[in-house]
Amino acid sequence: MSEYTAPLRDMQFVLNELGHLDHVRRLPGCEELGSDLVDAILNEAGKYAQGVLSPLNVSGDREGARWVDGQVITPKGWREAYEQFVEGGWNALSCDTTFGGQGLPRLISALVEEMWNGANVSFGLCPMLTRGAIEAIELRGGDLLKHTYLAKMISGEWTGTMNLTEPQAGSDLAAVRSRAEPRDDGTYRVFGQKIFITYGEHDLTDNIVHLVLARVPGAPEGVKGISLFVVPKFLVEADGSLGERNDVRCVSIEHKLGIHASPTAVLAFGDKQGATGWLVGEENRGLEYMFIMMNAARFSVGIEGVGLSERAYQRARSYARDRVQGTEVGVKSRDKVAIIRHPDVRRMLLSMKARTEAMRALACTVAAAMDSAERNSDRQQRELDQAFVDLMIPVVKGWSTEQSVDIASLGVQVHGGMGFIEETGAAQHLRDARITTIYEGTTGIQAADLIGRKIARDQGRAIGWVIEQMRQVTHQLLAADDPSLTAIAASLGQGVRALEQAVAFIVSNYDSRVAAVSVGAVPMLELFGTVVGGWQLARSALVAQQCLKAASFEQDFYSAKLVTARFYADHVLSRAPGLAHTLIQGGDSALALGDDQF
Amino acid sequence: MSEYTAPLRDMQFVLNELGHLDHVRRLPGCEELGSDLVDAILNEAGKYAQGVLSPLNVSGDREGARWVDGQVITPKGWREAYEQFVEGGWNALSCDTTFGGQGLPRLISALVEEMWNGANVSFGLCPMLTRGAIEAIELRGGDLLKHTYLAKMISGEWTGTMNLTEPQAGSDLAAVRSRAEPRDDGTYRVFGQKIFITYGEHDLTDNIVHLVLARVPGAPEGVKGISLFVVPKFLVEADGSLGERNDVRCVSIEHKLGIHASPTAVLAFGDKQGATGWLVGEENRGLEYMFIMMNAARFSVGIEGVGLSERAYQRARSYARDRVQGTEVGVKSRDKVAIIRHPDVRRMLLSMKARTEAMRALACTVAAAMDSAERNSDRQQRELDQAFVDLMIPVVKGWSTEQSVDIASLGVQVHGGMGFIEETGAAQHLRDARITTIYEGTTGIQAADLIGRKIARDQGRAIGWVIEQMRQVTHQLLAADDPSLTAIAASLGQGVRALEQAVAFIVSNYDSRVAAVSVGAVPMLELFGTVVGGWQLARSALVAQQCLKAASFEQDFYSAKLVTARFYADHVLSRAPGLAHTLIQGGDSALALGDDQF
Incomplete structure (x- = not known):
């Protein structure tokens, strides 16, 4: 039975050889981030992921979270693993230092997060949601909320949730109906039902801090009338101790395709006198605050x-x-061989490997830009970085998750008949991955965000900058005068041209033909992801080629990098022109059918 | 909750408007196959699929098949549904008339089969395997076997199984170790363990007829030393009554990702004195016989x-x-709308619809060719048709199943968060579909068969004929002088050119660089499927355009056909050049890595 191994060498490649760590280390507050410290953090995280989380992944899937009389019982070993998580200080890694966080840059915490998810995504969801809630309170909460909740949430003693969805309000949050009535003491009574609440109830901690979208009396219709509230499971006394149980109840948890160990709760707020809630920031600005968190969550x-x-x-x-x-x-030999010798199995494995490495390098590029957007002393650079981050978030979210479903499905295929047997474990990855293209905004939502707010709105400026970066890499590849790099340059160049055509089409047509352009939104997201993935691997190939020339060590690692980039160029980047065609030509037919003609 | 509806109108379109029924009706033995009769058969099949099988699909998935002390209990309602199946004569539909079959052409039975699978694929597997076993006995069994088994199996009173796989022998049947020792009375004692045996044990019928691959003493190593045996669960007396229990035992059934209601058995043969088996045909020719069946099973x-x-x-x-x-x-309106109005949802639905209709039309084209290959009085035509069938089987199998996984996954996506909840039902289709790219030969096996035995071996002759057919359709599209058809012609033409390049590459390089060409086998299968799917929809568009001009009725149906073909051209066919690139350029990189470099 295969266990998870943290891919430390590739992570170090991305941090060191691709230069992101150097870049981040030049930012204010990150000067102390030596390679030794980073290695130590990644090593320790890897040990915990491999030693504690990974062994619980299969048993957690089989046992699942259980609902008993409003309580949710996590699978065997979950509580102990979470205790170790808190004791190890893992929850505080990227949080602000004011309330006990370690203030590490996103570049590092992103890689650590990857380990939690690689080892046990059902577990990783709990701190992921807590981070979102922390961020909302940090950014928009008043002093009372900060002092009451942040220290405990940052340490991980309490967890957090995000309560957006209602039965009639999924992707469309304008339809939120939960309501909050102000009390004289400044608190609110919150009423309503929320669904799909990840870790909305569990037995890992003494308290759970719900962040809840609801409407105050007289609020405007639609998204401009939604406010954000903190609604703790247990009220917190002035001295920080836990007081009485709040009027929020877990009605049930869902029976899902995957992430069985992660409880997905239906929460009822205010069945009795109303759940006591505290407003975050100002009334009617809740959606705006949620979107701040949502970007982090989407990443x-x-x-x-x-x-x-x-x-x-x-x-x-x-x-x-x-x-x-x-x-x-x-x-010639008729000897039986391991199936890794079969060309089609190699193809599947390399397709999985190449895309995974491309996604990791892309995510770290974006994470480093997040750090710079937050910390850089140069305001103009901060703005440039933020524009890049805003552009790339829907791609990191939409493209990486779509790829993960396909990659997990290929993983099943490599196993043949054994892949379909649950005991093998390959099927669980497919079942678990299948939610990632849906929650925190479906791929369709990401793609609409990409073509509308991120490309059409600035007339393709931000994406133009990325295209320029990629063109420079193409030139560098050609200048290296190496047949393999030249071939990669050809594919990348073709991909970049396809992307340029696509961007020009979107910019010219978005206002006049928004529906037809929107038909191509997901193909555009796939095109962009495909090409920026190729960019990342092309950069990797350039570095690897230099290392191969310069050093005599790790030749196998660097030559694999070159081969992987070449594989990606021929097997993945080759799809780019077809995707541009689909975007540019394929809008009208999808709109031409009457609803009854489907 | 959505229930299955047999897609009768599209089936009639394929049969009548695309001309397959006319074609088959001209074959000897099919003259009586009037449209009324065919309609009646499809209608009745549709009623049974919708009324009996579809309602058991979800409950069957939840309850699953259960193993209790060597017995397998099918889910509630399964026995009654199977009784109705037998009473309705459905099992006998396409079987030879000598032993009670109805002798209907494959063209009709393929559509009926589609209904069983659409309504309840776990159920449909039982008669599918029985048909395979019937075919083996019909084609290669002696008179004793035929008279003992065929009537009962054709009626459906007994079911059949195919026992190929062993723990060490999956795709590689050369590794089969089960053995059969001849007795003096002409029977054999069969020993060995078989795994992944679909409906290897169940409670639907009194007897189960296992077709088993095993080696006789002194048989050559490898695939040329495998023989095929009939091993019934209960021995059959001379008068046709059931005798004693044979020495075959169901050890367990698998816990699978999907098709939960279809028992996947581990069977132990000969734990005691040896299971009594009867040789089919000659010794050491079992694999050859299995392949005859396997083609039907793959289809x-x-x-x-x-x-x-x-x-x-x-x-x-x-x-x-x-x-x-x-x-x-x-x-302008801010009214809430059904999500079918959203461009991305339309795209997903049309992508599902277009590919499904392409696959159905392709399967029927192949089914009609099967009928002609079997029944045509012109020997040369029979050979041509058989060559076409042989070429297309791996595509119908490999391409349609790969598409079905993707389509079922898109189906989940259309549902958003609800798609991930098992109660919704969308996830079951993905779980069920996931096995289809694996059993009866993985996509990799299909693709290897396609490029090796079906394309390289005849130097691209058979596929050249298909390419010629497609080129003629392109000319017809252009001649119609309709903007939509012209656009389809452009995409189809581009696809055909990509396919030609791919074929030329395979023919030139297969012998000298078989491993590198094999890396592109699955991309080639996808390319071929993509283009022949486009061919089918282009033909549909031509017919639809003529009907739109000629008739005033069903304008919505025909215009939808046109739009669907156009959508496919821009969203699916557009991938063809990229796939050809992958095949032609992408072989070496996958071979360049050492096994340790993965």
């Missing part, structure tokens, strides 16, 4: 895609090395 | 892909029409 779900892909790849690779079946094609 | 699994895709599409369409969420893009 994190993209990281889930990376972690799940890595895990599925490792399992498939391990099986392909062990499983002996058939003889090798094109070879 | 049937392709049909599972079509049925599952149709089912997933219907469920998604139904949800998209009902679910109200958000406002319509590009429209």
Whole structure:
């Protein structure tokens, strides 16, 4: 049975050889971030992920979270693992230092997060949601909220949730109906039902801090009338101790395709006198605050895609090395071989590997830009970085998660018939990955955000900057005068041209033909992801080629980087022109059918 | 909750408007096959599929097949449904008339099969395997076997199984170790363990007839030393009554990702004195016989892909029409709309619909060719048809099933968060579809068969004929002088050129660089499927355009056909050049890595 191994070497490659750590280390507050410290953090995180979280992944899936009389019982071993998580200080990694966080840059915490998700995505969801709630309170909460909640949430003693969805309000939050009535003491009585609340109830901690969207009396219709509230499971006394139970109740949890160990709760607020809630920031600005968090959460779900892909790849690779079946094609010997020798199995494994490494490098590029956008002393650079981050979030989220579903499915395929048997473990990765393209905004929502707010609105300026970066890499590849890099340059160049055509089409047509352009939104997201993934691997290939020339050590690692980039160029980047065609030509037909003609 | 509806209108379109029924009706023995009779058969099959099988699909998934002390208990309602199946004569539909079959052409039975699979693929597997076993006995069994088994199996009173796989022998049947020792009375004692045996044990019938691969003493190593045996669960007396229990035992059944109601058995043969078996045909020719059946079985699994895709599409369409969420893009009104109005949802639905219709039309084209290959009085035509069938089987199997996984996954996506909740039903289609790319030969096996035995071996002759057919359709599209058809012609033409390049590459390089060409086998299968799917929809568009001009009725149906073909051209066919690039350029990189470099 294959266990998860933290992909430390590739993480170090992205941090060190691709230069992101150097970049982040030049930011104010990050000067102390030596390579030794980073290595130590990644090593320790890897040990915890491998030693504690990974062994609970299968048992957690089988046992699942259980609802008993309004309580949710997490699977065996979950509580102990969470205790260790808190004791290890993992929850506080990227949080602000004011309330006990370690203030590490996103670049590092993103890689650590990848490990949690690679080892056990159902577990990783709990701190992921807590971070979102922390961020909302940090950014928009008043002093009372900060002092009451932040220290405990940052340490991980209490967890947090995000309560957006209602039965009639999924992607469309304008339809939120939960309501909050002001009391004289400044608190609110919150009423309503929320669904799909990840870790909305559990037995890991003494308290759970719900962040809840609701409407105050007289609020405007739609998204401009939604406010954000903190509604703790247990009220907190002035001295920080826990007081009485709030009027929020877990009605049930869902029976889902995957992430069985992560409880997905239906929460009823205010069945009795109303749940006591505290307003975050100002009334009617809740959605705006939620979107701040949502960007972080979307990035994190993209990281889930990376972690799940890595895990599925490792399992498939391990099986392909062990499983002996058939003889090798094109070879005289009739000896039976491990299936990793079969060309199609190699193709599947390399497809998994190449895309996973591309996604990881892309996520770290974005994470480093997040750090710079937050910390850089140069305001103009901060703005540039933020524009890049805003552009890339829907890609990290949408593209990495779509890839993770396909990669996990390929992982099943590598196993043949055994892949369909639950005991093998490959199927769980597919079941778990399948939610990632849906929650925190479906791929369709990400793609609409990408073409509308991120490309059309600034007339393609931000994406133009990325295209320029990629063109420079193409030139560098050609200048290296190496046949393999030249081939990569050809594919990347073709991809970049396809992307340029796509951007020009969106910018010219978005206002006049928004529906037709929107038909191509997801193909555009796939196109952009495909090309920026190629950019990342092309950069990796350039570095690897230099290292191969310069050093005599780790030749296998660097030559694999070159081969992987070449594989991606021919097997993934090659799809780019077709996707541009689909975007540019394919809008009208999808709109031409009457609803009854489907 | 959406229930399955047999897609009768589209089936009639394929039969009548695309001309397959006319074609088959000209074959000897099919003259009586009037449209009324065919309609009646499809209608009755549709009623049974909708009324009996579909309601058991979800409950069957939840309850699953259960193993109790060597017995397998099928889910509630399964026995009654199977009784009705037998009473309705459905099992005998396409079987030879000598032993009670109805002798209907494959063209009709393929569509009926699609309904079983669309309604309940776990159920459909039972008669599918029985047909395979019947075929083996019909084609290679002696008189004793035929008289003992065929009538009961054709009626459906007894079912059949195919016992190929062993723990060490999956895709590689050369590794089969089960053995058969001849007795003096002409029977054999069979020993060995078989795994992944679909309906290897169940409570639907009094007897089960296992077809088992095993080696006789002194048999050559490898695939040339495998023989095929009939091993019934209960021995059959001379008068046809059931005698004693044979020495075959169901050790366990598997816990699988999907098709929960279909028992996947581990069977132990000969734990005591040896299971009594009867040789089919000659010793050491078992694999050859198995391959005869396997072609039929592979085609049937392709049909599972079509049925599952149709089912997933219907469920998604139904949800998209009902679910109200958000406002319509590009429209002034702020009224909430059903999500079918959202461009990305339309794209997903049309992608599901277009590919499903392409797959159905392709399967029927192949089925009609099967009928002609069997029945045509012109020997040369029979050979041509057989070559076409042989070429297309891996595509119907490999391409339709790969599409079905993707289509079922899109079906989940259309449902958003609800798609991940098991109660919704969308996830089951994905879980069920996931096996279809694996059993009866993985996609990799299909693709290897396609490029090796089906393309390289005849130097691209058979596929050249298909390319010529497609080129003629391109000319017809252009001649019609209609902007929509011209656009389809451009995409189809581009696809055909990509395919030609791919074929030329395979023919030139297969012998000298078989491993590198094999890396592109699955991309080639996807390319071929993509282009022949476009061919089928282009033909549909031509017919639809003529009907639109000629008739005033069913304008909505025909215009939808045109739009669907156009959508496919821009959203699916557009991938063809990229796939050809992958095949032609992408072989070496996958071979360049050492096994340790993965």
